Amino acid sequence: MASVTKVVTALTAATLIADGSLDLEDRAADLLDPALVPDARITVRHLLTHTAGLPPTMPLWRIAGTREQRLAEIGRAELAAAPGTAHAYSCIGFILLGEILARLGGTDLPALADERVLGPAGADRATWWPDAQARARAAATEFQEDPPRGLVRGAVHDETAWALGGVGNAGLFATLDDARAIARVLAGTAPGPRLPEDLRREIGRDQLTLPATTGAPWRQGLGVRIGQELPDGSLAPGVLGHPGFTGTALWADPATGAVAALLTNRVHPRRERFEVLGARREMARLAFAPASASASASAGPRA
Template sequence: MSTPTDPAHEDAEALTALVTRLTDAAAAAPADGVAIEGAAAAVAAVDRPGGGISRAVAGSTTLFSGDGTRLPTGSAEGGPVHEDTLFDMASVTKVVTTLTAATLIEDGLLDPEAPIAEHLDSPHPRITARQLLTHTAGLPPVMSIWQIPGDRRAKLEAISRATLDAEPGTAHAYSCIGFILLGTLLEELTGLSLPQLARRRVLDPAGATGAGWAPPAQQASRAAATEIQDDPPRGLVRGSTHDETAWSLGGAGNAGLFATLEDALALGRVLVGRAPGPTFSAPVLDLLTRDQLSGTISTGAPWRQGFGLRIGQETAPGTVIPQVVGHPGFTGTSVLADPSTGAVAVLLTNRVHPRRTRFTVDHARRELARLAVG
């Protein structure tokens, strides 16, 4: 039985305070106004080796209706959040795409130094998988792919004609376009769609069996609502990919994954070698968890860059825990892992509900890092 001096008890109390603060702030805020720290739905967990898992859950899956007005208390549209609530993971998807690529590197099916033009149309003949994974390919951060007419192939062809912002290998610029190309490359190499490939090589082996792209319609009610979108004119998005580019492609390497709290923990355990699978050799782990940028290339942020993973986590402005790896997501999600201790921490929110400019979770992310690995 837990006592007030047990670390697990202290973790649980701190996590409960964190998610409750976020959801209480969102519930009390108007639909419009100055951005504040908050989220309609929030779950968090810390998993320490030998110390058990502490979890906290709070909020409502939907707080605002499709016209932006607040739903009445007890509305059937906005049920309570549970541990099995599905969250749009946004760029935490890049962790799964990265791990999928790592399994192909491990098996000798992907050469990270080879030009991707050997397998698919590329914006530049010298771009390599390494550069896509380290955001040094010179590609633009985003493109308005959803505004390009035509099917998925037409949109990917537009990406292949993208104008580079820098020569490949010379600068770091976080790029969702790069990870779309990476996902497409993995599909070309294997003949499988990225969701199928990730299921076989990462999600099922890790035990993240509830995670995946494009939840079936009957599961949409389990998803936390995200944004009311005007461009493209989708209205209130729930159970469908929030990221406009990934949505328009019907699945992509940069976003699109949905996951529960337990699924996200399972991904974190892969990063610290505590999952049943996949497993990686020391050289591949080194690519994932060590800085892969030369000393002359900066991220322009406190974190550094491994293969697909961010290395280093702020606990306060100017204070960084250097060994932590993981990734945040635009919708308000985060997965953090400390390979030195095996600790894993997860924060899942829908902070873009009802609009992406209304709420932030920056302080909560730092607070979680301080709690779990600080």
């Protein structure tokens, strides 16, 4: 699912916020070994909103050593901007966030997410660790030379997530039914987890203040994007979701209960060969443009 994993990580964080174990203004350096955090000003909110100033990614797979030694390299990262001053999409930020959640939850992130989000939502086959049967059914992604993995299948495509294992930025495997179950958590129609209404509103609230901007029509919520472009360049407003680099995406409209997921394979066998922006926009038109045009007459949620 590539970066759609970030939605599950963000929802796992939301469950800890809901039970009082975590606060958006908590400092990452107070929740982790401070040596892992390159700036003491970075907060949980910064990590969830890509405003920590951290780099988008780091070639941690090139560092020989243990998982802990690779993570320690993040603590030496140079910030592109002071925390809270600019929006810059960062997988590194979600890796740190996942480590925070694991420490607070007393278990690894995949187990914590399964317990708090995936299981309650009914995403029964979603996992960071697919078994042999699931790996055999997984779509092959990219032929990778750096690192020299060959054709990647049944293992996370993202190189940094692969080098670390069980992290918050990428690594989730899911079926279409699983993806829609996760989207229903964003829509507020899933059987669980149940989040307080004020926290739901905060997840879908634009978190950026000027001059910070995404540089795109969509805005930034807590771990989700707000608004999805349609083929004509307009925006389906209020739609929450996230795309993944491999060609995945999921969306939810809390106002109508409509959810959608698009699972394509953009990186097979090479990432330079395909793009799926047009398909995402058309999918959003099919799922959300009719709903937004007739929201007042909507008879109920659609899937």
